[in-house]
Amino acid sequence: MSTPAKDVPRYIEIRRALAMRIMSGDWRPGHRVPSEHELMEQYGCSRMTVNKALSTLASSGLIVRKRRSGSFVASPHSQTTTIEIHDIRSEIVSGGYEYSYAVLWRRLRNATRQDMSRLAVTGGERVVAVTVVHFASELPFVLEERIISLAAVPEAESEHFVTAPPGSWLLERIPWTQAEHVISAVGAGDVAAAHLGIREGAACLVIERKTWRSGAPVTWVRLTYPGDRHQLVARFAPATQAKASPEPRKAALRGDAS
Amino acid sequence: MSTPAKDVPRYIEIRRALAMRIMSGDWRPGHRVPSEHELMEQYGCSRMTVNKALSTLASSGLIVRKRRSGSFVASPHSQTTTIEIHDIRSEIVSGGYEYSYAVLWRRLRNATRQDMSRLAVTGGERVVAVTVVHFASELPFVLEERIISLAAVPEAESEHFVTAPPGSWLLERIPWTQAEHVISAVGAGDVAAAHLGIREGAACLVIERKTWRSGAPVTWVRLTYPGDRHQLVARFAPATQAKASPEPRKAALRGDAS
DNA sequence: GAGTGGTCTAGACCACTGA
DNA sequence: CAGTGGTCTAGACCACTCA
Incomplete structure (x- = not known):
């Protein structure tokens, strides 16, 4: 399974793989993510590429990066959406x-x-x-x-x-x-x-x-x-962009509700 | 004015400069931002650096990037926060x-x-x-x-x-x-x-x-x-991180209100 | 002190698309 | 067709900080 990806950029492929490990629970919060050097070798690509994967992952809140210590799976104590x-x-x-x-x-x-x-x-x-x-x-x-x-x-x-x-x-x-x-x-x-x-x-x-x-x-x-004529909808799907959201509803007027 | 920035990374300096032009209204929505090559020469740095400035600017919604045409100041018709x-x-x-x-x-x-x-x-x-x-x-x-x-x-x-x-x-x-x-x-x-x-x-x-x-x-x-015991607070300050938010309030209980 | 991430360079190839 | 952004490389120096 998991076809090796056709045209997706290398860094997204890496990011997705890491996100899977995290979201599946394989890597618990606090778990140390491989360092950039380790990922370079694992994926056979340059450091800039794994860096891009890791930093976008960090900006979406899935990992926390610390100098000298490494990158760690973040604790999701607040959901930002x-x-x-x-x-x-x-x-x-x-x-x-x-x-x-x-x-x-x-x-x-x-x-x-x-x-x-x-x-x-x-x-x-x-x-x-x-x-x-x-x-x-x-x-x-x-x-x-x-x-x-x-x-x-x-x-x-x-x-x-x-x-x-x-x-x-x-x-x-x-x-x-x-x-x-x-x-x-x-x-x-x-x-x-x-x-x-x-x-x-x-x-x-x-x-x-x-x-x-x-x-x-x-x-x-x-x-x-x-109150019965409006609501706000927010979606959160970290980095991996798991799948196209079924329908980006934004607001509902009375009668629109499903 | 505007001390040339001490320790801020090059790409943040560039991003900030561009964000200023946009947020000041100097560049209206639809205005074409200089291309990566032009910015390379302007700031005397490599393309990867201006690329980082531009792509973070894009991910914060301030500009829209189009292949072959260039980067343009976005129209803020919806605020995402x-x-x-x-x-x-x-x-x-x-x-x-x-x-x-x-x-x-x-x-x-x-x-x-x-x-x-x-x-x-x-x-x-x-x-x-x-x-x-x-x-x-x-x-x-x-x-x-x-x-x-x-x-x-x-x-x-x-x-x-x-x-x-x-x-x-x-x-x-x-x-x-x-x-x-x-x-x-x-x-x-x-x-x-x-x-x-x-x-x-x-x-x-x-x-x-x-x-x-x-x-x-x-x-x-x-x-x-x-309703009188809770509220949600959201802040939006594109890329430039203009200034530390005065106080990241999140929720207010009755009596906390200023 | 050594390993980590943060940043940067000077190139490169490619896909896309507007003129 | 030529210019644009998207991605990538194989190095580099640095600051930080944990052990």
């Missing part, structure tokens, strides 16, 4: 729904204490605060409450988001950022309940995101999804 | 609380239709179903509902989880796996409400995890956290 947080529009459109949005209100103000804590700034900057509902085929899909720092995005002062919602609008202007997400569950407040057409106190999935650009706060946003 | 899902015990202990748990019940049965759909199997296997509450200093912290495939873990047949909860017990025996997580918000059902000491319908953060080992289903688990 990757989630994708999508643009709301494409999320809705790719679900086969029609996208629309409505700006509920928009204000220009000096940052309140709450604004400052949300943006993680101390000085009293000017901000734009805007609240938007996004619809999937007429059905309220998510409530977006956003604060934008005018120091970071001066153009926002005169922008009323009639041609594009704040998220997309910002993405056009501030393409690459650092971000922090906080995911939680809360009961819908009266505002959210009214705008999302759900019962007050109904469970909602809330994603809060702070965004920086080279260290400077850009925007804060809270997305409130009715 | 990494969350860590921790062992419940260490999650509680690291929060400064005292950990304990109680097995509510445990049953051995042939897989029901629901069990099969949760484990993603079709045959009617034997499973262990077990429900556990985890406490943080006497306060119910999370409800764990779990199904374990006996085909994958035969020892579970006689295990009653008195010395360790199912999660830790499994981790000891099945260290490395693939997993799929689904994160959602639901109102507490009557069972969850009773055991977690919360109002029925109160918002809960729910994490469902399916676990495989080399393709074979091992376990399914649903973790129900009272």
Whole structure:
């Protein structure tokens, strides 16, 4: 069995072989993986090649590398997994729904204490605060409450988001950022309940995101999804890429559930 | 400015320089990054070095590489971010609380239709179903509902989880796996409400995890956290590792919130 | 002190694909 | 067809750190 691999690069072949030993339980956590020199001889290839196998294995968390001691099978005491947080529009459109949005209100103000804590700034900057509902085929899909720092995005002062919602609008202007997400569950407040057409106190999935650009706060946003209309999916398959995931679901609207 | 870097490896220096151009907006999405040959000359180093800079940049999603055409600044239309899902015990202990748990019940049965759909199997296997509450200093912290495939873990047949909860017990025996997580918000059902000491319908953060080992289903688990006692935090800072994150918070218990 | 991983070099061949 | 990235080689020096 296990055809010797047709076209897969050498380093992936090695990586896969090592991953198999680990994931099969053959090598328990703490077990010492052969050194680069040993693997060179075992596989008859150069050190750079086994190094690539080992370092990608390390970056996916399957092994830990220590100078002078060697590489060891890692202890999986925390699972790290990757989630994708999508643009709301494409999320809705790719679900086969029609996208629309409505700006509920928009204000220009000096940052309140709450604004400052949300943006993680101390000085009293000017901000734009805007609240938007996004619809999937007429059905309220998510409530977006956003604060934008005018120091970071001066153009926002005169922008009323009639041609594009704040998220997309910002993405056009501030393409690459650092971000922090906080995911939680809360009961819908009266505002959210009214705008999302759900019962007050109904469970909602809330994603809060702070965004920086080279260290400077850009925007804060809270997305409130009715609990029965949205979920996040994350997959984790270390390095070996065991098999194509059956279906990379991302979000489900009510009725999509299997 | 920007001291020429003391000890940082060459490829990180290059990667950082490129990341700066991208994150500053100097190079917009779609912009063509210099080719490996051009960068070789620019930085006076070998191709392997610039290759490492570019490929790590690509794996962090900042650029897209295409043969024959070149490397291009990626469009950030979906943010991918990494969350860590921790062992419940260490999650509680690291929060400064005292950990304990109680097995509510445990049953051995042939897989029901629901069990099969949760484990993603079709045959009617034997499973262990077990429900556990985890406490943080006497306060119910999370409800764990779990199904374990006996085909994958035969020892579970006689295990009653008195010395360790199912999660830790499994981790000891099945260290490395693939997993799929689904994160959602639901109102507490009557069972969850009773055991977690919360109002029925109160918002809960729910994490469902399916676990495989080399393709074979091992376990399914649903973790129900009272919404006001838990949240997930994810950070995203592409490649440049801009700055040490102020504090890698993971979970917050009521009272920890700032 | 010796073995380990971290990094780097100056080449090489290949597959792919856009002009 | 020519330029690009993907991979690989057979060396090298270094820092670190465990024994």
